[in-house]
Amino acid sequence: MQSENGQVYLTIHDGIGEIVFNRPEKRNAMNLEMWRDLSQLVAMCATDAAVSVVLVRSADPSVFCAGGDISEFQTLRKDAVTNLAYNRTVKDAVLGLKNLAKPSLAMVSGLCIGGGTEIAVACDLRFCADHTRMGIPPATLGFVYDVAETKMLSDLVGPSRAKDLLFSGRLLHAAEAYQMGLVDRVFADRLLLTETLNYIRLLLNNAQNSIQGCKGIVDALNAGARVDDPRLKQIVDDALDSPQYQEGVRAFLEKRRPNFKKFR
Amino acid sequence: MQSENGQVYLTIHDGIGEIVFNRPEKRNAMNLEMWRDLSQLVAMCATDAAVSVVLVRSADPSVFCAGGDISEFQTLRKDAVTNLAYNRTVKDAVLGLKNLAKPSLAMVSGLCIGGGTEIAVACDLRFCADHTRMGIPPATLGFVYDVAETKMLSDLVGPSRAKDLLFSGRLLHAAEAYQMGLVDRVFADRLLLTETLNYIRLLLNNAQNSIQGCKGIVDALNAGARVDDPRLKQIVDDALDSPQYQEGVRAFLEKRRPNFKKFR
Amino acid sequence: MQSENGQVYLTIHDGIGEIVFNRPEKRNAMNLEMWRDLSQLVAMCATDAAVSVVLVRSADPSVFCAGGDISEFQTLRKDAVTNLAYNRTVKDAVLGLKNLAKPSLAMVSGLCIGGGTEIAVACDLRFCADHTRMGIPPATLGFVYDVAETKMLSDLVGPSRAKDLLFSGRLLHAAEAYQMGLVDRVFADRLLLTETLNYIRLLLNNAQNSIQGCKGIVDALNAGARVDDPRLKQIVDDALDSPQYQEGVRAFLEKRRPNFKKFR
Numbered sequence: 001m002q003s004e005n006g007q008v009y010l011t012i013h014d015g016i017g018e019i020v021f022n023r024p025e026k027r028n029a030m031n032l033e034m035w036r037d038l039s040q041l042v043a044m045c046a047t048d049a050a051v052s053v054v055l056v057r058s059a060d061p062s063v064f065c066a067g068g069d070i071s072e073f074q075t076l077r078k079d080a081v082t083n084l085a086y087n088r089t090v091k092d093a094v095l096g097l098k099n100l101a102k103p104s105l106a107m108v109s110g111l112c113i114g115g116g117t118e119i120a121v122a123c124d125l126r127f128c129a130d131h132t133r134m135g136i137p138p139a140t141l142g143f144v145y146d147v148a149e150t151k152m153l154s155d156l157v158g159p160s161r162a163k164d165l166l167f168s169g170r171l172l173h174a175a176e177a178y179q180m181g182l183v184d185r186v187f188a189d190r191l192l193l194t195e196t197l198n199y200i201r202l203l204l205n206n207a208q209n210s211i212q213g214c215k216g217i218v219d220a221l222n223a224g225a226r227v228d229d230p231r232l233k234q235i236v237d238d239a240l241d242s243p244q245y246q247e248g249v250r251a252f253l254e255k256r257r258p259n260f261k262k263f264r
Numbered sequence: 265m266q267s268e269n270g271q272v273y274l275t276i277h278d279g280i281g282e283i284v285f286n287r288p289e290k291r292n293a294m295n296l297e298m299w300r301d302l303s304q305l306v307a308m309c310a311t312d313a314a315v316s317v318v319l320v321r322s323a324d325p326s327v328f329c330a331g332g333d334i335s336e337f338q339t340l341r342k343d344a345v346t347n348l349a350y351n352r353t354v355k356d357a358v359l360g361l362k363n364l365a366k367p368s369l370a371m372v373s374g375l376c377i378g379g380g381t382e383i384a385v386a387c388d389l390r391f392c393a394d395h396t397r398m399g400i401p402p403a404t405l406g407f408v409y410d411v412a413e414t415k416m417l418s419d420l421v422g423p424s425r426a427k428d429l430l431f432s433g434r435l436l437h438a439a440e441a442y443q444m445g446l447v448d449r450v451f452a453d454r455l456l457l458t459e460t461l462n463y464i465r466l467l468l469n470n471a472q473n474s475i476q477g478c479k480g481i482v483d484a485l486n487a488g489a490r491v492d493d494p495r496l497k498q499i500v501d502d503a504l505d506s507p508q509y510q511e512g513v514r515a516f517l518e519k520r521r522p523n524f525k526k527f528r
Numbered sequence: 529m530q531s532e533n534g535q536v537y538l539t540i541h542d543g544i545g546e547i548v549f550n551r552p553e554k555r556n557a558m559n560l561e562m563w564r565d566l567s568q569l570v571a572m573c574a575t576d577a578a579v580s581v582v583l584v585r586s587a588d589p590s591v592f593c594a595g596g597d598i599s600e601f602q603t604l605r606k607d608a609v610t611n612l613a614y615n616r617t618v619k620d621a622v623l624g625l626k627n628l629a630k631p632s633l634a635m636v637s638g639l640c641i642g643g644g645t646e647i648a649v650a651c652d653l654r655f656c657a658d659h660t661r662m663g664i665p666p667a668t669l670g671f672v673y674d675v676a677e678t679k680m681l682s683d684l685v686g687p688s689r690a691k692d693l694l695f696s697g698r699l700l701h702a703a704e705a706y707q708m709g710l711v712d713r714v715f716a717d718r719l720l721l722t723e724t725l726n727y728i729r730l731l732l733n734n735a736q737n738s739i740q741g742c743k744g745i746v747d748a749l750n751a752g753a754r755v756d757d758p759r760l761k762q763i764v765d766d767a768l769d770s771p772q773y774q775e776g777v778r779a780f781l782e783k784r785r786p787n788f789k790k791f792r
Contacts, residue, residue: 168467236671430742
């Protein structure tokens with residue numbers, strides 16, 4: 001699974017866990033095995049202390065992911081009953097990514113459809129190339145987009161844009177995806193990787209307890225937690241008692257860059 | 265009511281139910297009778313199998329709707345008590361549109377104020393001409409925008425932009441309305457109808473069970489339903505057991521366009 | 529405190545309560561005393577009938593506010609325990625502003641970081657100069673942004689953009705802040721004050737009961753109130769029984785501008 005010959009593989013370097021889609025002959029269409037592998041790779045990123053930030057990308061810049069592998073649908077997902085098992089596997093991967101404590105970023109380049117958009121939307125952030133096209137096609141296939149994924153989408157772009165995408169199944173260009181908040185940044189193709197890594201380095205230099213704490217609070221509020229939830233206050237308090245905070249304030253007053261890396 | 269002489273009328277063709285405002289001498293200002301008619305026309309669209317998509321528009325491209333007919337306010341809506349009946353009629357129309365199971369689109373061209381914006385915002389989507397101007401004027405009249413309508417507006421543009429519109433009563437140009445998400449698409453005047461019908465045809469070619477299922481889920485989540493609500497899961501499951509889904513997957517694998525029209 | 533020699537002062541004129549930051553030698557970094565003063569000035573605006581709209585700004589157009597005064601953090605906010613008192617003072621000011629019944633607007637020009645962004649986001653609206661740069665740096669200091677402030681931010685720009693800002697601590701230019709909804713309007717530097725005052729005059733000419741009612745409803749819905757909450761319906765009903773509403777409708781029918789100022 002770790003090998004670069006896999007259809008999805010993980011490579012870890014410099015604090016980054018890169019999960020890479022690599023099934024070019026099928027434009028990275030996700031079959032059940034790939035969903036299962038994705039789950040496991042996300043779980044490995046969660047536990048491996050060498051990973052601070054997760055980057056999800058394709059080995060092939062012309063396509064991020066063409067969606068679920070529909071050739072499997074007539075056997076593995078032919079009705080509501082078989083969908084139970086199929087869906088559980090997809091959900092494990094998507095929610096694994098969504099619920100990861102560490103920050104995640106999808107670098108999207110080229111076609112990004114259905115399951116591809118699902119994966120990208122489950123990440124915290126989405127940076128894309130200017131030639132990217134994104135869409136969500138269930139209405140062209142006769143099924144209904146899953147509830148958890150619909151909520152993620154609607155939280156991101158609002159109910160009206162979510163309906164536009166889901167009703168029509170149309171493909172958006174990068175500029176429109178950016179305008180509606182479906183992606184967070186658009187770069188010229190040749191700059192995408194550099195700019196993405198620059199941004200990730202920004203995160204790697206920051207205090208990871210702070211990043212993870214902020215992520216936990218944003219996600220909890222989004223899932224309906226109340227502002228006075230004591231578990232959220234605890235996250236804030238824990239950080240104020242942390243050595244990272246001591247280092248951050250000291251570095252500021254000494255007019256030097258903080259060194260948070262020793263606290264990983 | 266069906267006649268094209270009415271102040272609001274319905275015309276059905278090619279799967280589209282067009283609800284048309286037609287009171288040009290008053291710039292389509294909505295009197296109580298028009299609100300009542302609108303309710304009934306929406307109800308007809310809901311039950312008529314010949315209607316798959318509802319399009320709300322004006323007979324006159326220079327004005328979508330100038331708002332409520334304020335000349336009636338001194339008699340029919342002169343205080344909180346009389347407003348009970350007045351408001352119930354308006355609410356029937358607006359919530360009828362909002363709660364319609366079928367997808368709805370407002371094609372907005374020219375002036376769109378108060379009740380006009382209320383109607384447009386109750387639709388799933390809003391396409392507008394580049395010369396459109398939109399606003400919500402209760403603060404210039406001394407009353408407070410209704411709660412349900414305030415929620416629809418705030419869900420669409422966020423709390424801050426909702427306050428800007430409601431505090432000031434100012435008229436937005438199409439570009440600013442688009443930037444803040446109040447409208448979903450802006451077209452040059454002469455392209456608005458063509459582009460709107462092109463988009464509607466996209467929806468008409470898709471699976472209507474899927475579109476209606478997605479709409480139901482987005483709206484339920486927006487109204488506060490939980491992600492694990494079993495009624496929402498049921499919508500997803502029903503679609504996976506549908507003949508539309510069989511047709512969609514088969515067509516994809518046979519590399520042909522699906523034919524969903526036979527399932528209406 | 530009222531004196532223009534204070535580090536934060538209040539000046540009232542023409543219905544506007546201007547709260548002005550004035551600690552130029554520290555780029556308006558907020559020390560505990562300034563947070564305390566801000567609380568009191570907001571409370572004065574709340575009760576003073578001469579104030580209809582609150583404008584928060586800096587005496588120095590090159591900097592709105594550089595954030596909390598970090599030189600105090602090693603003594604007054606050195607861990608979770610000392611933060612209790614520190615935070616209560618900050619919260620009093622921020623929530624005082626947030627919960628003010630009257631409309632508030634932050635006019636942001638120049639640098640706006642951390643506590644500065646916190647104050648701006650607690651206002652109903654944010655107008656900024658085109659050279660403004662905004663950011664929220666807790667991840668560069670090792671602490672976690674407070675829960676209530678995280679919710680305000682996420683409500684404004686959505687969960688994904690909130691994470692981008694909080695994870696990276698990066699400074700946004702005005703154009704990007706506008707694109708994501710962090711500010712509501714961007715003006716050339718030399719036009720900012722004029723345009724802001726023009727907008728405020730628009731609000732001052734409108735019915736204040738209507739503005740305050742709309743604000744109360746948007747904020748209550750945002751805090752999780754239900755659409756059928758009887759307290760929100762009461763706000764709508766009260767306005768329909770108000771003399772402002774009588775005047776508004778009468779003025780409309782008499783084709784004259786309403787005079788709401790007599791009802792203050």
